[in-house]
Each structure stands twice: as C-alpha cells, then as structure tokens.
Amino acid sequence: MVGKESRHFFQLIKDFLTVYIPWQKACSPNTASAYRDVLNLLLEYLKETENLRLSEISFDIITRQTVEGYLDWLEVTRNNSVATRNHRLSCIRTFYKYAAGRDMLVTACSFELEKIPIKKITKVQIVKYFEEDALKTILCQPNTATKKGIRDLFYMILMYDTAARNQEILDLKVSDIYTSEKESHVVITGKGSKTRIVPLMRKTVEHFNNYLRVFHNGQVSNSLLFYVIQKGHKQAMSPDAVGKFMKIYGNTAREQNSNVPENLHPHMYRHSRSMHLYRGGMPLPLLSEWLGHAQLESTMIYAYADTKMKREAIEKATAVISPLRQGQDIAPWQDDDELIKSLYGLK
Numbered sequence: 001m002v003g004k005e006s007r008h009f010f011q012l013i014k015d016f017l018t019v020y021i022p023w024q025k026a027c028s029p030n031t032a033s034a035y036r037d038v039l040n041l042l043l044e045y046l047k048e049t050e051n052l053r054l055s056e057i058s059f060d061i062i063t064r065q066t067v068e069g070y071l072d073w074l075e076v077t078r079n080n081s082v083a084t085r086n087h088r089l090s091c092i093r094t095f096y097k098y099a100a101g102r103d104m105l106v107t108a109c110s111f112e113l114e115k116i117p118i119k120k121i122t123k124v125q126i127v128k129y130f131e132e133d134a135l136k137t138i139l140c141q142p143n144t145a146t147k148k149g150i151r152d153l154f155y156m157i158l159m160y161d162t163a164a165r166n167q168e169i170l171d172l173k174v175s176d177i178y179t180s181e182k183e184s185h186v187v188i189t190g191k192g193s194k195t196r197i198v199p200l201m202r203k204t205v206e207h208f209n210n211y212l213r214v215f216h217n218g219q220v221s222n223s224l225l226f227y228v229i230q231k232g233h234k235q236a237m238s239p240d241a242v243g244k245f246m247k248i249y250g251n252t253a254r255e256q257n258s259n260v261p262e263n264l265h266p267h268m269y270r271h272s273r274s275m276h277l278y279r280g281g282m283p284l285p286l287l288s289e290w291l292g293h294a295q296l297e298s299t300m301i302y303a304y305a306d307t308k309m310k311r312e313a314i315e316k317a318t319a320v321i322s323p324l325r326q327g328q329d330i331a332p333w334q335d336d337d338e339l340i341k342s343l344y345g346l347k
Helices: 004-024 029-049 064-076 082-102 104-114 132-139 147-162 166-170 202-216 239-256 267-279 284-291 296-305 307-317 337-343
Strands: 185-189 195-199 227-230 233-236
Touching (some): 029 082, 147 166
8 A cells, every 4th residue: 555655755756747847847758758767767776776665665765875876876787877877866856856845844855965966077988889890790680580670670770870869769750751762861859859850871761661561561650660569559669678679689799799899788879870970071060960969069079089090190190210100120211212312301
C-alpha cells in the first residue's frame, strides 16, 4: 500500500512533468522527456542501491547525501560524462524548487541540493570515435535475414550518415525522409525544436526503401520511423534499447577488428561521422550548421581532437633534413648538390 508521504511525492512529480514543464514553462517535448528520464533514473538508483520499492520513496528518503550518491552512480556505474552528471543535478534541483513552492517542508532539502557543487569539466574534451574500417566491421554484424537485423542496420547507417543525436533519430517520422532521383534528405528536429535539413547518401536511401517496405508496408506516413511492438501495439523505441543493441554489435565487431572501440554507444556515430567529414575537408562553420550546433565553439572539438590531420600537417611543414624526420643521420642530402647550394646561399 502506498503511504501518504509517497503519494504526495509522486503527485508532485506528476504535476511537475505534466503541467509545470510542458504548459507553465512551455518546454519542448524533448526537454520534458529529459526531466522524466532523470527522475526515473533517480528512482532506479534508489531501488537498486537501497532496495526500496516505489511505494516506500518519499521526500524524506531523498536527502543531499542520496543525490550525491546518485550522481556518483551515474559516473561510475553508468559511465555518464561530467556534463551529463551536471545536467541531471540541474534537473533534480529544478524539480525540488518546484516542489518547495508547493510544499514548504521540501524547502530545506531544496536548499541543501543547491550546495552540491557543479563538477568541473576538463577543458580538453576527449572525442571518442571510430575509423571507417571499424564502421564497415560494425555494419556487418546485424543479421539482415531477420526484421530486427534490417532495422538495426538501417538505424546505424542513418545515424552515421546524418550524424544525428540518438533522440533526434528516435523522434523521426517516416514523412521526415524525402527521396527522389535528384536529391534525398531528412528533416531533423534538434534541441530547442530547431529543424535542419541533412542530405542522404544513395546507399542510405536504398536501405531506407527496404526498411520502409518491411516495417511500414512501403507507405509514407506520419508514423514514427522506428518503433517496437509491445502488447500488440506500436511503441516508441527507447534510447536504452538502441544503446543495448549497439553495444552488442560493438562487442562482436571488436572480436573481428581491434579498431572497433570498446563500449560502442550511439553518440560515437555522431562523433565519427563529424571527424570523417572534417578530415574530408568540410569547413568547420558548415559542419557546425550541419550538426545543429548553436555555437561554433561546440564544433571545435573535432579540430582539437584530430591528431591525424595535425600529424600530416606537421610532417608536410617539417623539412626533409630536419632531425625530427631523420633522427641524427641527415646524410641523404650530402650528395644532393642542388640542395647544398640552396642551403648555403649558392643558388
């Protein structure tokens, strides 16, 4: 039986998610979904670490120490980044500020949560990505003799080709993809409900047409592009479901190719495609627009991370006779008369 304190706690969560965030704050559906995910994870943490049932959870249970433990759990157990940790702390604080406005007894805990420091993010961000040969191995993993294999393969191809965020792919409708002989593209709705048009490669369109035939009877509609069947009804795929099958394919691919990174996850496709496009010569301002970044600084991580391009540029800029290229032995130029004249001003 759910106690009075627990009912009060969950009623305020319901009001926060269904009234305050979408209507009073007019936040986007993705923002509302992010708050829901954060609170669900907090409840999952309490169930896993404290062995609590939902009917036992109330404001009295969730203290500053509880939230600090939750944040550490996100980093250590779930391998979340510091940025994700900070974002989820911010979401919990927002909920507690709302709850304190409805119940003065929550105010003290809300003040305590404000004392939890925002964790400093290291300035040098490490971009985890894979090379194109690793991608080829990964895409060979799904069994395309099955419907699930067809879906998983197309999902990974579309995610790589568009470099879209995982949630952006999950939000796509079938009608968001436009194909023709001359030009094909997808309309992606990103953060802040901003849309961008991303061109699609010919191979991606071929996989889309096959996926459309198998999963949507070849019909273009406003239905979700990717879905799962639960109790006979179509439901939206969850980000966790995507992360799960990608991790499985990553593990099997790594057994065949050591260049496949460990712990393959959806955002790695976005990073990898961005790195490959940057190396291919796409200017950073165009790449920034293509990725849907609000600021160019967000895109600079690919320029900072690409040691391969830096190495090639350094090698081109370093003279052939430099000790950095030849070591201590620079004998190869000794018999080069033209080079000797040039070095000593005789030419």
